[in-house]
Amino acid sequence: MNKIGLYLHVPFYRKKCLYCDFYSLADPSDLGAYEKALCRDLAFWGQSLKKPSVETLYFGGGTPSLLGASELERILLAVREHFFLEKTAEITLEMNPESVTEEKLFSAKKNAVNRISLGMQSADDGELNSIGRLHRFSDTRRAVNLVKAAGIRNVSLDLMYGLPGQSLDSFRKSLEAALSLEPQHISFYCLTLSPEVPLYQKRDELPHEEAVREMYLFAHSFLEQAGFEHYEISNAALPGYRSRHNERYWTGRDYLGIGPGAHSLLRGERFQYAADLKKFILHSKPFDTIENRELLTPRDRLVEYVMLSLRRKEGLDLFDLTRLSDEAFAESCARKMASWEKHGLCRKTSAGFALTPEGFFVSNGIISELI
Amino acid sequence: MERNIRNFCIIAHIDHGKSTLADRILEATDSVEKREMEAQVLDDMELEKERGITIKARAVSLHYRADNGKLYQFNLIDTPGHVDFNYEVSRSLSACEGAILVVDATQGIQAQTLANAYLAVDHELELLPVINKVDLPAADPEKVRQEIEDVIGIPADHAPCISAKTGLNIHEVLEAVVQYIPAPQIKEDLPCKALIFDSFYDAYKGIIVYFRLFEGSLAKGDRIRMMNTGAEFDVTEIGTMSTFGLSPCDRLYSGQVGYLTASIKSLAQTRVGDTITLTENPTSSPFEGFKKALPVVFSGIYPADGARYNDLREALEKLQLNDASLSFEPETSAALGFGFRCGFLGLLHMEVIQERLEREFNLDLITTAPSVIYKLELTDGTSVMIDNPADYPAVENIAVAYEPVVRASIITPVEYVGGIMDLCQDRRGEFVDMKYITSTRTELHYKLPLNEIVYDFFDALKSRSKGYASFDYSDTEYVPSKLVKLDILLNGDIVDALSFIVHSDKAYPRARRIAEKLKENIPRQLFEIPVQAAVGGRVIARETVKAMRKDVLAKCYGGDITRKKKLLEKQKEGKKKMRSLGSVEVPQEAFMAVLKLDE
Numbered sequence: 001m002n003k004i005g006l007y008l009h010v011p012f013y014r015k016k017c018l019y020c021d022f023y024s025l026a027d028p029s030d031l032g033a034y035e036k037a038l039c040r041d042l043a044f045w046g047q048s049l050k051k052p053s054v055e056t057l058y059f060g061g062g063t064p065s066l067l068g069a070s071e072l073e074r075i076l077l078a079v080r081e082h083f084f085l086e087k088t089a090e091i092t093l094e095m096n097p098e099s100v101t102e103e104k105l106f107s108a109k110k111n112a113v114n115r116i117s118l119g120m121q122s123a124d125d126g127e128l129n130s131i132g133r134l135h136r137f138s139d140t141r142r143a144v145n146l147v148k149a150a151g152i153r154n155v156s157l158d159l160m161y162g163l164p165g166q167s168l169d170s171f172r173k174s175l176e177a178a179l180s181l182e183p184q185h186i187s188f189y190c191l192t193l194s195p196e197v198p199l200y201q202k203r204d205e206l207p208h209e210e211a212v213r214e215m216y217l218f219a220h221s222f223l224e225q226a227g228f229e230h231y232e233i234s235n236a237a238l239p240g241y242r243s244r245h246n247e248r249y250w251t252g253r254d255y256l257g258i259g260p261g262a263h264s265l266l267r268g269e270r271f272q273y274a275a276d277l278k279k280f281i282l283h284s285k286p287f288d289t290i291e292n293r294e295l296l297t298p299r300d301r302l303v304e305y306v307m308l309s310l311r312r313k314e315g316l317d318l319f320d321l322t323r324l325s326d327e328a329f330a331e332s333c334a335r336k337m338a339s340w341e342k343h344g345l346c347r348k349t350s351a352g353f354a355l356t357p358e359g360f361f362v363s364n365g366i367i368s369e370l371i
Numbered sequence: 372m373e374r375n376i377r378n379f380c381i382i383a384h385i386d387h388g389k390s391t392l393a394d395r396i397l398e399a400t401d402s403v404e405k406r407e408m409e410a411q412v413l414d415d416m417e418l419e420k421e422r423g424i425t426i427k428a429r430a431v432s433l434h435y436r437a438d439n440g441k442l443y444q445f446n447l448i449d450t451p452g453h454v455d456f457n458y459e460v461s462r463s464l465s466a467c468e469g470a471i472l473v474v475d476a477t478q479g480i481q482a483q484t485l486a487n488a489y490l491a492v493d494h495e496l497e498l499l500p501v502i503n504k505v506d507l508p509a510a511d512p513e514k515v516r517q518e519i520e521d522v523i524g525i526p527a528d529h530a531p532c533i534s535a536k537t538g539l540n541i542h543e544v545l546e547a548v549v550q551y552i553p554a555p556q557i558k559e560d561l562p563c564k565a566l567i568f569d570s571f572y573d574a575y576k577g578i579i580v581y582f583r584l585f586e587g588s589l590a591k592g593d594r595i596r597m598m599n600t601g602a603e604f605d606v607t608e609i610g611t612m613s614t615f616g617l618s619p620c621d622r623l624y625s626g627q628v629g630y631l632t633a634s635i636k637s638l639a640q641t642r643v644g645d646t647i648t649l650t651e652n653p654t655s656s657p658f659e660g661f662k663k664a665l666p667v668v669f670s671g672i673y674p675a676d677g678a679r680y681n682d683l684r685e686a687l688e689k690l691q692l693n694d695a696s697l698s699f700e701p702e703t704s705a706a707l708g709f710g711f712r713c714g715f716l717g718l719l720h721m722e723v724i725q726e727r728l729e730r731e732f733n734l735d736l737i738t739t740a741p742s743v744i745y746k747l748e749l750t751d752g753t754s755v756m757i758d759n760p761a762d763y764p765a766v767e768n769i770a771v772a773y774e775p776v777v778r779a780s781i782i783t784p785v786e787y788v789g790g791i792m793d794l795c796q797d798r799r800g801e802f803v804d805m806k807y808i809t810s811t812r813t814e815l816h817y818k819l820p821l822n823e824i825v826y827d828f829f830d831a832l833k834s835r836s837k838g839y840a841s842f843d844y845s846d847t848e849y850v851p852s853k854l855v856k857l858d859i860l861l862n863g864d865i866v867d868a869l870s871f872i873v874h875s876d877k878a879y880p881r882a883r884r885i886a887e888k889l890k891e892n893i894p895r896q897l898f899e900i901p902v903q904a905a906v907g908g909r910v911i912a913r914e915t916v917k918a919m920r921k922d923v924l925a926k927c928y929g930g931d932i933t934r935k936k937k938l939l940e941k942q943k944e945g946k947k948k949m950r951s952l953g954s955v956e957v958p959q960e961a962f963m964a965v966l967k968l969d970e
Contacts, residue, residue, distance in 0.1 A: 007930060190925035209921040216925070234925045249930050263930040270933050294933055304932060307939055339954060343898040343918075364922040365897050368942035 005056040005248040009259025010064040018132035018199040023261030023275035024062040035071045037281045039078040041258050046082025053084045056245035057091045065095035069107035076111040090244040092117055097139035105150035115154040116147045123177035130164045144181045156185035161215040163191050164205040171215045175222050184241035188219050189234050220357040231313045233360045250308045270294045303371045315354025333370050375443040376626050377552050380450050383473035384481035388503040391535035397614055399541050400433040430581050432611040437549045446628035458664045462644045466568045466583035469497035469552030476502045476510035479518050482782045482841035488523050499551050500527045506534035522808050555626035563587035564654040565647040572692035578635035583628050590622040594650040598657035602640040603650055604633030638695040664696040666714025668721055668825050669758040671702055671739035673710030675959055680709045686732035706868040706952050737962050740871045741825040746773040746849050760870040763856045766907050773849040775821040782814045783840035790835040798823035827967050860903040861955045882912035885965050890914040892961035900955050
């Protein structure tokens with residue numbers, strides 16, 4: 001078994017954000033049952049995959065910081081028991097600023113959590129309110145200080161742009177505020193509303209796409225100037241601090257996701273846990289609750305390669321592309337990329353092509369043109 | 372031997388009830404069991420049923436016992452009602468002694484009522500007017516009776532007032548046929564002379580020829596000759612057409628209408644209007660008026676999916692089996708790939724063919740703007756006929772250009788006259804005259820360039836008259852004109868399929884409208900696309916399709932690659948439906964939109 005990344009989905013929250021379409025639940029009374037089910041499935045997978053090496057471990061949600069210190073401890077114990085958690089593994093815990101406590105951080109640190117991802121989103125309290133966040137910017141500042149005090153040296157801040165009422169100026173202030181907290185990593189996501197989320201009703205109040213584009217391009221140059229490497233469409237990091245876990249997603253390496261709604265890619269097959277906490281707690285074996293199984297065809301692999309590699313700064317390697325398709329296809333891609341280069345959407349790399357920030361922002365059009 | 376024969380057809384403006392009356396006649400003569408009868412037996416093409424129009428002529432023989440106790444053979448010949456098929460109509464009329472002229476009691480005389488009536492009179496047919504739809508509340512039979520007398524100039528006092536829908540007074544119509552339509556002249560002693568008025572392809576029997584026998588007789592086994600094409604055949608089957616199919620017999624005689632088969636492979640050998648005679652004992656001269664129906668409107672037809680080129684060719688071949696007037700030849704467009712340049716008798720013919728291709732053969736089509744035939748005298752002294760903008764010479768090589776102009780007749784309620792005159796003016800029409808049919812309806816005559824009519828004129832006329840105006844045209848003549856070729860450029864490249872020929876006064880407004888339409892219909896792309904319209908290399912209109920500014924999945928999506936992949940695949944599928952013109956993706960709708968600029 002190759003090395004894997006392990007993703008644990010914690011589907012609880014105190015208040016659901018108005019834009020969130022991840023599977024998550026408000027009622028934390030099932031937390032105990034959830035933790036037992038998670039440990040049970042960790043045992044199952046550890047055994048069925050013959051205790052594989054785990055290079056990265058990621059607690060995502062929902063709000064993983066709702067896990068108490070003891071629950072976190074038991075889960076990490078189960079991971080260590082059933083998997084081989086590498087000494088150098090990147091272990092990330094997503095936290096909402098308002099639920100960060102000294103106690104939790106102490107427990108996290110004790111259990112070798114070495115990276116905290118904080119959902120800062122904005123430094124503007126009005127904007128935070130408009131998207132239904134519980135915290136204020138002061139919570140983020142306090143949380144970062146606590147993380148540092150706990151001795152965790154790798155902090156990522158999530159920011160959002162394209163928020164209702166947001167301007168380029170307020171976004172710039174959020175970026176500046178974020179940098180003042182000296183994080184190692186910044187994710188900046190564009191607010192994207194699916195029709196089923198509450199905020200969709202207010203989609204008319206969102207900034208115009210031209211303004212959103214400006215924010216994106218500004219974030220790029222601002223962060224690059226500050227020494228960050230804009231290494232993926234929505235991510236920037238100081239040298240050496242890329243998210244190793246997320247890089248697995250973008251480079252097509254194996255990862256196992258456990259928890260309701262969690263996605264996996266294992267040995268050329270993608271699958272997903274049913275987004276249903278009851279099923280997750282009650283099932284007798286994980287396969288009963290697994291759905292959307294998709295064995296990747298050569299065509300899938302090619303499409304995924306194009307789509308994922310163009311998300312990254314390194315871009316697309318023509319040698320890899322030829323290997324996944326044929327020379328004619330690679331050549332036609334190269335021709336198209338060369339024509340887009342004139343319009344500032346692409347740039348040549350030593351191995352092939354990558355998208356410029358302008359290209360990132362219309363990458364759907366570019367990818368669908370190539371595949 | 373029957374000699375009590377009546378050969379007649381029914382003529383009417385569209386929707387005045389021609390086919391329904393035919394059904395009632397068939398029922399009343401007990402030719403068709405009611406329960407077996409689908410509505411409108413004579414129109415047996417699906418499309419005809421839906422559009423309520425008759426495209427190709429059909430014929431049927433019926434038996435009717437009249438009130439005088441005698442048994443009559445009625446040969447009812449159905450005719451296409453539209454000007455596009457004027458030649459076919461005239462051949463069908465030639466096979467008859469009389470015509471039932473159906474006029475809608477609520478609408479009165481319309482453009483095709485007049486056109487068909489005049490055509491029938493030209494063929495020396497006895498006209499039997501019938502006023503239909505008298506059961507409707509808006510019916511005014513007496514007013515319509517007066518209109519028929521005043522406008523067409525035939526007596527209408529004996530015209531039966533009927534409702535073909537309810538069957539009211541159908542008996543009167545049958546008796547009137549016996550009484551007013553003359554029996555055919557019997558010339559049995561002369562050599563065989565028969566007129567082909569229709570023919571169609573049957574998968575089992577080959578071509579089936581419908582004819583009217585004027586002189587002599589014709590029997591199974593006879594060797595026949597088509598006098599105009601010169602083709603000779605041995606008759607393998609001969610008979611009459613009943614409502615339940617073909618009824619073979621041994622011999623047909625002067626005055627009768629029937630069919631024959633003779634192992635004929637191609638419609639080209641049995642042209643409508645040709646004269647059949649016997650090889651051994653031929654008649655002295657053929658019927659006058661034979662001609663090959665020539666296409667007047669041309670359009671490029673391309674499969675939306677280039678892979679279906681062969682399907683399109685097969686479909687056109689199949690349609691041509693029963694429609695010798697449809698012409699097509701392969702054509703290549705840089706923009707649209709492989710397709711066919713098709714020639715049609717007129718606009719309706721073109722629409723019908725396009726619809727049949729899409730409906731009966733499940734083809735998704737892209738058609739180019741219809742073109743007429745231009746005559747050009749070149750500076751080197753030669754002259755050429757051009758039906759494809761792609762072949763249009765450079766302007767410096769043209770000495771004089773001529774375009775076809777038709778005489779158009781428009782009948783409309785008076786309140787729409789102003790709007791219609793504006794329309795005709797806008798379409799470069801030359802006013803000829805205006806006549807009042809009644810105090811509320813008038814007939815307008817205009818000379819209109821055909822290329823203005825082929826371009827969405829019908830739709831514009833309908834919308835300006837709330838659908839009340841009717842339209843017909845005839846008598847094409849060529850007149851000198853100031854013509855230019857308008858080219859459309861996308862991202863700097865000429866799109867050949869969008870070029871067309873236009874009068875120089877119309878070039879600028881047309882160019883602006885097309886550029887606007889294209890801008891509306893071409894989705895934003897990765898970079899800015901200039902849309903230009905040019906005459907002879909000079910750009911006269913320009914629009915810009917803006918570049919896509921935001922098209923990215925820049926949200927946090929966990930490890931859900933599948934959803935993102937599906938989204939992109941879907942986006943790609945959307946692009947597949949578009950035509951790639953150089954570096955520009957153009958959706959099918961854009962090609963369609965430039966054909967309808969009046970919206």
